[in-house]
Amino acid sequence: MPEIRRDPVSGRWTIVASTRTERPSDFASGKISKSKKNCPFCPGNEEQTPPEIYCVKSSKENAWRLRVVPNKYPALIPSLDAECLKSEGLYKRMEGIGNHEVIIETPDHFRQLHEMAEEDITEVFKCFVLRIREIKKDKKIKYIMIFKNYGRHAGASLAHPHSQLIAMPMVPMRVEGELDGAKTYFSQKNSCVFCDMIREEISFKKRIVEENDFFIAINPYASRFTFETWILPKKHLSHLENTQEDYLKNLAGVLKSTVKKINHSLGDTSYNILIHTMPAQEGASDFYHWHIEIMPKFSYMAGFEWGTGFYINTVAPERATEILNLGKIYDK
Amino acid sequence: MPEIRRDPVSGRWTIVASTRTERPSDFASGKISKSKKNCPFCPGNEEQTPPEIYCVKSSKENAWRLRVVPNKYPALIPSLDAECLKSEGLYKRMEGIGNHEVIIETPDHFRQLHEMAEEDITEVFKCFVLRIREIKKDKKIKYIMIFKNYGRHAGASLAHPHSQLIAMPMVPMRVEGELDGAKTYFSQKNSCVFCDMIREEISFKKRIVEENDFFIAINPYASRFTFETWILPKKHLSHLENTQEDYLKNLAGVLKSTVKKINHSLGDTSYNILIHTMPAQEGASDFYHWHIEIMPKFSYMAGFEWGTGFYINTVAPERATEILNLGKIYDK
Numbered sequence: 001m002p003e004i005r006r007d008p009v010s011g012r013w014t015i016v017a018s019t020r021t022e023r024p025s026d027f028a029s030g031k032i033s034k035s036k037k038n039c040p041f042c043p044g045n046e047e048q049t050p051p052e053i054y055c056v057k058s059s060k061e062n063a064w065r066l067r068v069v070p071n072k073y074p075a076l077i078p079s080l081d082a083e084c085l086k087s088e089g090l091y092k093r094m095e096g097i098g099n100h101e102v103i104i105e106t107p108d109h110f111r112q113l114h115e116m117a118e119e120d121i122t123e124v125f126k127c128f129v130l131r132i133r134e135i136k137k138d139k140k141i142k143y144i145m146i147f148k149n150y151g152r153h154a155g156a157s158l159a160h161p162h163s164q165l166i167a168m169p170m171v172p173m174r175v176e177g178e179l180d181g182a183k184t185y186f187s188q189k190n191s192c193v194f195c196d197m198i199r200e201e202i203s204f205k206k207r208i209v210e211e212n213d214f215f216i217a218i219n220p221y222a223s224r225f226t227f228e229t230w231i232l233p234k235k236h237l238s239h240l241e242n243t244q245e246d247y248l249k250n251l252a253g254v255l256k257s258t259v260k261k262i263n264h265s266l267g268d269t270s271y272n273i274l275i276h277t278m279p280a281q282e283g284a285s286d287f288y289h290w291h292i293e294i295m296p297k298f299s300y301m302a303g304f305e306w307g308t309g310f311y312i313n314t315v316a317p318e319r320a321t322e323i324l325n326l327g328k329i330y331d332k
Numbered sequence: 333m334p335e336i337r338r339d340p341v342s343g344r345w346t347i348v349a350s351t352r353t354e355r356p357s358d359f360a361s362g363k364i365s366k367s368k369k370n371c372p373f374c375p376g377n378e379e380q381t382p383p384e385i386y387c388v389k390s391s392k393e394n395a396w397r398l399r400v401v402p403n404k405y406p407a408l409i410p411s412l413d414a415e416c417l418k419s420e421g422l423y424k425r426m427e428g429i430g431n432h433e434v435i436i437e438t439p440d441h442f443r444q445l446h447e448m449a450e451e452d453i454t455e456v457f458k459c460f461v462l463r464i465r466e467i468k469k470d471k472k473i474k475y476i477m478i479f480k481n482y483g484r485h486a487g488a489s490l491a492h493p494h495s496q497l498i499a500m501p502m503v504p505m506r507v508e509g510e511l512d513g514a515k516t517y518f519s520q521k522n523s524c525v526f527c528d529m530i531r532e533e534i535s536f537k538k539r540i541v542e543e544n545d546f547f548i549a550i551n552p553y554a555s556r557f558t559f560e561t562w563i564l565p566k567k568h569l570s571h572l573e574n575t576q577e578d579y580l581k582n583l584a585g586v587l588k589s590t591v592k593k594i595n596h597s598l599g600d601t602s603y604n605i606l607i608h609t610m611p612a613q614e615g616a617s618d619f620y621h622w623h624i625e626i627m628p629k630f631s632y633m634a635g636f637e638w639g640t641g642f643y644i645n646t647v648a649p650e651r652a653t654e655i656l657n658l659g660k661i662y663d664k
Contacts, residue, residue, distance in 0.1 A: 005554040009513045009525050010506075014554040014643045018651070075636075075644045090525075090532045091553045147636055155637075166636055173509075174342075174641030181341045193341050193422075200422045221423045222339040222346040304407075304479055304498055305487075309506030311346045312407045319350070 002076060002096030004169070012173050015096055017075045034159045040072070041104045041160035053101060054131065056123055066123055067104040068131060074100035076168060099135055099167040103127055103146075109160050113150070114260040116161075121252035122245075124163065128275070129248070131165055132241040136280040141167045143175060143279050146240075151270025153297040163273075171279045178276065179288060186287035194289030195236050197221075206318045209325065210257045214250035217258040219317035219324075224295070226315045227266060227324070229258055231292040238285040240277040255292070261324040262296060270297045334408060334428030336501070344505050347428055349407045366491045372404070373436045373492035385433060386463065388455055398455055399436040400463060406432035408500060431467055431499040435459055435478075441492050445482070446592040448493075453584035454577075456495065460607070461580070463497055464573040468612040473499045475507060475611050478572075483602025485629040495605075503611045510608065511620060518619035526621030527568050529553075538650045541657065542589045546582035549590045551649035551656075556627070558647045559598060559656070561590055563624040570617040572609040587624070593656040594628060602629040 002017035040048035043063065054068035076098030085092050105124050106116060113121070132144050148163040149156040171179075185193040201207055201218045209229055210217035217231045231254055237243060243251075262271065277290040305311050315323075315330075323330050334349035372380035375395065386400035408430030417424050437456050438448060445453070464476050480495040481488040503511075517525040533539055533550045541561055542549040549563045563586055569575060575583075594603065609622040637643050647655075647662075655662050 007552070007554040008517065008529065010510050011513055012554065012556070012641060012643070014556050014645050016555075016645050016648050018646060018648055088553075089536065090528055143640075145636060145640055164636070168642070172640035172642040177505075177641075178342050181343055185340065196422050197340065204421065220339070221420075222337040222344065223348075224344070224346050304477060304496070308475075308477055308504035309344060309509075310500070310504040311344070313346050313348050314350060316348050316350055 002074070004076075004094045004096050006092040008090055008092070010173070013170065015075050017096060036109045039109055039158070039160050041067075041102075041158060041162060042109050043107045049102070054127065056127065058107075064107060065120065066106070066127055068127060069102050069104065071100040071102050071164065075166060076100050094169060097140060097169050099141070099165065101131065101165045103131075103163040103165065105161045105163060112161060112263075113148075114256055114263050116256070118249070118252045118256055121256055122249050125243075125248040125251060126245065128163075128165070129241045129243065132277075132280070135165075135167045136241075138167075139281060140169050141280050143168050143171045144277070145172075145175075146275040148273040149270075150273075151268070151297070153270035154272045154295075156270070167280070175276070175279070179279075182287045182289075192236055192287055192289050194232055194291065198232055198234060207321045209261060209321055210254045212250055212254055214247050215254040217254055219320045221317060223313055223317040223320070224311035225297070226313055227262060227296045227320045227330070228313075228317070229262065229294040229324075231255060231258065231294070232289060233291075236286075236289055238278040238282075238288045238290060240275055240290045242284070243290075258294065261327070262294065264327060265323050265330045266296055266298070267329075271295060272297065334406070336408075336426045336428050338424040340422055340424070342505070345502065347407050349428060368441045371441055371490070371492050373399075373434075373490065373494060374441050375439045381434075386459065388459065390439075396439060397452065398438070398459055400459060401434050401436065403432040403434050403496065407498060408432050426501060429472060429501050431473070431497065433463065433497045435463075435495040435497065437493045437495060444493060444595075445480075446588055446595050448588065450581070450584045450588055453588055454581050457575075457580040457583060458577065460495075460497070461573045461575065464609075464612070467497075467499045468573075470499075471613060472501050473612050475500050475503045476609070477504075477507075478607040480605040481602075482605070483600070483629070485602035486604045486627075488602070499612070507608070507611070511611075514619045514621075524568055524619055524621050526564055526623065530564055530566060539653045541593060541653055542586045544582055544586055546579050547586040549586055551652045553649060555645055555649040555652070556643035557629070558645055559594060559628045559652045559662070560645075560649070561594065561626040561656075563587060563590065563626070564621060565623075568618075568621055570610040570614075570620045570622060572607055572622045574616070575622075590626065593659070594626065596659060597655050597662045598628055598630070599661075603627060604629065 002015055005014050005016055036042055049069040050072055052067055052069055055064050056066040058065045076096045078099055079097045085094055106120060128146050135141055135144060144167045146163060146165050182193050198216055207219045209219060215231055215233055217229055220228060220230050272295045274293045278285055278288050334347055337346050337348055368374055381401040382404055384399055384401055387396050388398040390397045408428045410431055411429045417426055438452060460478050467473055467476060476499045478495060478497050514525050530548055539551045541551060547563055547565055549561055552560060552562050604627045606625045610617055610620050
């Protein structure tokens with residue numbers, strides 16, 4: 001059983017999951033095998049994954065468009081027991097209760113996000129919404145993080161297009177920080193900081209990467225990473241899982257165009273995509289606004305960033321927007 | 333002039349320093365040239381760095397043991413003007429005022445930290461103390477972070493042994509978080525959380541990597557990174573710059589032995605070393621305790637960690653201690 005340990009100084013949590021060292025060696029070396037050979041996510045190799053949790057069938061007989069399976073090397077494990085904080089002298093820990101699932105986005109090993117059909121991307125988001133709604137029925141689950149690691153520098157271990165979902169028994173520190181910041185802003189200005197940011201960006205124009213009636217993609221003012229891009233619904237909405245289907249279709253379009261621009265300007269760069277949404281057990285919020293963060297990774301994080309949470313970005317976001325929109329190639 | 337931008341949601345700061353893209357191409361590709369050829373930190377190439385700030389001469393004529401120079405591609409730049417927070421609509425920013433220095437630890441291009449003489453390591457720490465005392469005379473400087481990036485995965489751009497110092501006009505968010513946590517602990521227990529941790533580790537025994545009369549090196553209970561190691565002075569002390577010289581000699585011994593063990597068990601692994609100390613303008617504190625964090629880097633940080641500040645560590649710290657102390661080789 002993995003355990004979750006709390007740092008007594010900062011309150012930050014670490015999952016100590018020794019089972020994960022049993023992952024295939026392509027992970028350990030930091031290399032990703034791009035070959036289809038032995039890919040556990042490819043059609044025909046379904047028995048290599050733990051039993052399927054959810055599946056979208058294709059119109060072709062016996063074929064699938066999307067599968068959800070438990071992660072074979074889970075960071076957290078479901079349990080019927082109630083979670084409970086235990087003391088070890090000065091320290092505190094919990095059992096590693098939760099869910100760790102893999103969403104296999106397409107049967108096609110080589111079709112990356114920006115090459116997928118919009119309706120297939122919509123299907124992926126519909127699946128996220130369904131899985132969150134299902135998992136949050138378990139009141140022990142306090143936060144559900146959905147993320148995608150693409151490429152070696154972003155921590156990916158397998159090349160086949162997939163996202164991951166981790167459902168955990170507490171709200172993580174960095175999410176708490178964002179919620180607190182948004183709450184403080186709301187208490188001062190009586191408006192949502194994300195809604196105000198969207199208004200500001202629409203009037204300033206120089207940091208907009210993509211926009212339709214429902215969503216906007218921007219390079220945020222204080223981008224930590226070169227070409228960091230956020231996608232936000234224009235209408236205020238705190239929970240991803242309460243997003244209507246017609247919105248998800250529009251999101252698929254904006255996400256695809258945005259990643260296509262990033263791919264065009266930066267080449268086959270590694271990136272992380274994260275979905276930031278309200279804690280699972282909380283009701284609709286006036287102050288928080290769900291959104292997606294895309295973080296290209298082409299340099300290594302250095303000591304200064306680790307020590308301070310203070311980032312150094314060598315390309316101003318306005319310049320990043322210009323490069324992305326003019327279709328220029330960025331010379332790394 | 334670089335600028336420091338504040339994220340309006342989380343309050344996190346980013347330095348937007350476009351000048352740093354002019355760094356030599358070995359940085360951009362993420363590769364480090366190990367060769368001495370054209371190394372700006374090697375003796376004979378002194379004119380390749382900006383003019384020297386500080387120097388420890390060798391007994392040999394015209395030779396040096398250690399040099400401090402301004403970073404040629406600084407993230408922050410000294411200024412006589414007072415810093416001031418400016419508004420840009422919803423957003424806030426400051427001019428990128430501060431110091432960014434490089435401490436060239438030895439004239440020997442190939443001598444890594446664990447191979448240096450203890451007295452040379454002592455000299456490096458004496459230099460840190462001197463530079464902090466000098467820089468904090470400028471009351472605009474609120475925090476001084478000293479760090480070392482070794483190896484490609486840790487974000488190093490040059491192979492020649494060196495550390496860096498960044499002095500900045502605000503206390504960064506992650507440092508604030510640590511200070512707040514320590515303050516809260518003190519208010520509840522009337523003792524320093526770090527002092528209590530040292531007592532706990534000495535009695536538990538299983539996470540101690542090195543120890544002498546003055547310092548202890550441990551794998552902390554909630555280690556974020558595999559083989560993460562902290563070094564703490566046993567006596568309560570909040571500021572590195574108030575550490576006495578005989579302590580620094582003892583620190584050099586513990587640091588050298590610790591990094592030697594890490595190098596033996598993990599091979600030539602990248603690592604970051606960070607010094608956590610009190611904010612520059614604050615007086616001696618009962619609740620905070622300066623310390624060093626060593627973070628080996630042999631896998632890439634993935635989306636989950638970014639999104640949550642919640643880490644997954646596949647080797648329990650007690651196991652890491654065992655491997656380091658038995659002199660085993662860890663099979664990555």
